[in-house]
Amino acid sequence: MKIKLHQIPVKDIFKGYKDRGDDRGVVGYDNKLDIRPPYQRNYVYDLDQARSVINTILNNYPLNIMYWVINGNDSYEVLDGQQRTLSVMQFLDHKFSIEWDGQNMYVDSLPDDLYNVLINYKFMIYWCEGSDSEKLSWFKTVNIAGEELTNQELRNITYVGPWLSDAKRHFSKRSCVAKKLSDKYITGDPNRQELLEKALKWISDKQGISINEYMAINCSKNDANELWQYWQDVINWVKKIFPNYHKQMKGLHWGDLYNKYNKNKYNSSEINNDIDKLIQDDEIKSIKGIWQYELAKSYEPNAKKFLNLRTFSIAAKNKKYKEQNGICPICKSEGLNKKWNLSEMEGDHIIPWSKGGKTEYSNLEMLCKKHNESKGNM
Ligand SMILES: [Zn+2]
Structure with missing residues (x-):
């Protein structure tokens, strides 16, 4: 894992800055930096925080170090520092004003000296480069400021590429197709990558590998069609076998069941x-x-x-044991009148559950363990 500190002036990052709207991400640094990669969790924009970032810079105070991941080919992704970077970009883009010397100021009303302080201010950025597994273990170790990343979010930072973008398109938005298709059957918040994680867990189980291995094998592919088709197979299979819907079906481990029983x-x-x-x-x-x-x-x-069928209570078994005086009725019918200890006997349904027998005292008999077992296997 190579981690190198760079100092990059704000004006360089603002070069080519573009907010493409909700789903398509935000880029900067001459189009080489993904500031908010598409389909990634959107952070709630906080105007007070944004203003305090600008004030910090205009006062020439230090901001915390940020992290970028090198995706190869002169392309980068913000791992930590998205809110701070966006605040500066949006201020430069006339999106909000600040209070300065008791005045309300947009960027174009800043005096030249202040404007120069802003655009020449240097972000301190760690560039991180390494193999996927190195990145993954490193991201887990580093305490990313203010953000608790889920395991799947960590994997998503590690295995970037067109495959991941396509997978996220299907699995990682509140209104994504995977959610729409499976909402009655499967729980999970797409924004926190929980649906994507489920899909990956199930398909990698099926292939006998881990999620990381699956992502490592697939991350350079052009699309995540295999994963999306697998997901559809699971849901369609459930609908086919169980055409009548019951609300208790939501949240079952359908992928595990599909993997085990679909043949x-x-x-x-x-x-x-x-x-x-x-x-x-x-x-x-x-x-x-x-x-x-x-x-x-x-x-x-x-x-x-x-x-998880009901069983007889200890009190009921105790009472019946005394009634039978410790004798197993099947042993007795075979001519063996051995008196068993209570711990050597089990409560048995005279009429079994499969034939409509209930867990009621009138349906209870105490059998020795051997006969209880052989009856259970009938
Ligand atoms: Zn017996």
């Missing part, structure tokens, strides 16, 4: 009827587990675990 065959109309019944079943403690149970039940012997 299996399902009958969606049978599944829907089942789900309508299961949602009413108060033996089920984990309603959100119903969907995975439906996907798993023909393929995994212990699929019931996803439902």
